[in-house]
Amino acid sequence: MLEELEELYMSRGIHPLNFGCQYLEECSANSPNFTEAKMSFVGPRYEEATLPRLLFLSLDSGDADASPQRRTAKAVQTMELARDVEKLPKHKHWYRTHEMAFELLRQFEPQLTIPDARLYFAHVNSAKCCQNKDGRSQADSILFKKCRGYIPDELRILAPDVVVTQGDAAKKVILGKFCRRAHDPRTIRTGPKFSLDAHYETGLIELGPGMKSFLWLHTHHPNNFGMFNPQRTYSWPLYVEEVGRFWHSRQT
Numbered sequence: 001m002l003e004e005l006e007e008l009y010m011s012r013g014i015h016p017l018n019f020g021c022q023y024l025e026e027c028s029a030n031s032p033n034f035t036e037a038k039m040s041f042v043g044p045r046y047e048e049a050t051l052p053r054l055l056f057l058s059l060d061s062g063d064a065d066a067s068p069q070r071r072t073a074k075a076v077q078t079m080e081l082a083r084d085v086e087k088l089p090k091h092k093h094w095y096r097t098h099e100m101a102f103e104l105l106r107q108f109e110p111q112l113t114i115p116d117a118r119l120y121f122a123h124v125n126s127a128k129c130c131q132n133k134d135g136r137s138q139a140d141s142i143l144f145k146k147c148r149g150y151i152p153d154e155l156r157i158l159a160p161d162v163v164v165t166q167g168d169a170a171k172k173v174i175l176g177k178f179c180r181r182a183h184d185p186r187t188i189r190t191g192p193k194f195s196l197d198a199h200y201e202t203g204l205i206e207l208g209p210g211m212k213s214f215l216w217l218h219t220h221h222p223n224n225f226g227m228f229n230p231q232r233t234y235s236w237p238l239y240v241e242e243v244g245r246f247w248h249s250r251q252t
Contacts, residue, residue: 001047002073004157009039009073012150014128016071021129023146031140033132035064038071040154041080041123051108051120052247055160056097057151057170059221060127060143062136085115093166096222096232097123100164103236104243122158126151126170144169152177156207160214161250162243163205167221174216179206181213188234196226198234202242215246 009015013022019036021027028034038061046053065071070079088095101117127143128150151173155163165171182204187197201218217239220227 001157002042002077005039005042005073005154008153008157009037012153014150015039016068019068024129027129027140027143027146028131031131031133035066035071035130035132036068037128038064038125038130039073039076040125040158041076041118042073042158043119043121044077044081045119046122046158049161051105052161052243053159054101054104054121054162054164055155055158056101056121056123056164056166057155057173058093058097058123058125058166059169060139061125061130062093062138063132064130080118085118091222091225093222096228097121097166100219100236103240104162104164107240107244108247122160124151124154124158126173138169141169144172148173148177152208156211159207159212161212161247162215162217164217164219166219167224171218174203174205174218180204181206185218188230188238190230190234196230198230199227200231200235200238202239215243217242 006015010018013020014037016037016039021037024036069075085095085098098114098117101121102112102114105117105120106112127139127147129143131139131143133139163174165174180203184203185201188200190197199220203216204213205216206213220231222228
């Protein structure tokens with residue numbers, strides 16, 4: 001699977017070791033700290049599909065290493081497996097991603113831990129390059145717009161069972177580049193605990209002609225605390241149930 005990703009990135013001109021994207025000048029304008037594409041993280045047991053193939057489609061990387069050798073798929077995987085997940089800031093994006101993977105997958109593997117969840121999920125940025133803005137601020141919209149065309153082929157290689165979008169830029173990829181067979185957006189009234197209601201949104205999305213569909217779950221980006229926290233409390237348990245039903249229907 002990693003080899004297929006390498007070939008795809010090479011063929012589209014966005015491989016870190018042979019970068020030739022046609023949009024480079026446009027996307028890097030006014031970005032002195034711009035770094036070229038960083039490849040996706042794929043957990044070493046993701047391809048086995050012993051658990052649902054869970055894929056997070058997020059925004060941009062926030063920051064990226066200047067060395068192209070450290071942005072290949074294998075390098076990204078090696079770096080993430082060496083990371084001490086328990087030392088990550090608990091309120092930030094990357095820990096929350098591990099936490100959600102754990103919540104969704106532990107119903108199928110009771111011995112799973114939060115650090116172990118990374119073995120089974122993939123993480124794809126919907127903007128491949130990075131502007132490395134101060135404070136890891138989100139990249140300009142042009143990066144997301146220009147990169148959307150790369151994502152469908154990448155997801156077809158990764159063949160996920162469940163896709164979680166993190167933030168509106170990632171959601172636009174799903175709604176704009178794939179066909180929906182079902183779509184269920186709604187609001188969950190949270191009561192007095194939170195001033196904001198929780199957003200719940202799922203869908204059944206066609207991966208491609210002759211290919212399986214995947215279950216789509218939408219979340220706010222974890223850095224959007226005010227919107228994310230009510231959703232984590234009220235929508236995540238419903239997402240867990242939805243993933244359970246979806247996966248068991250695939251096994252029968």
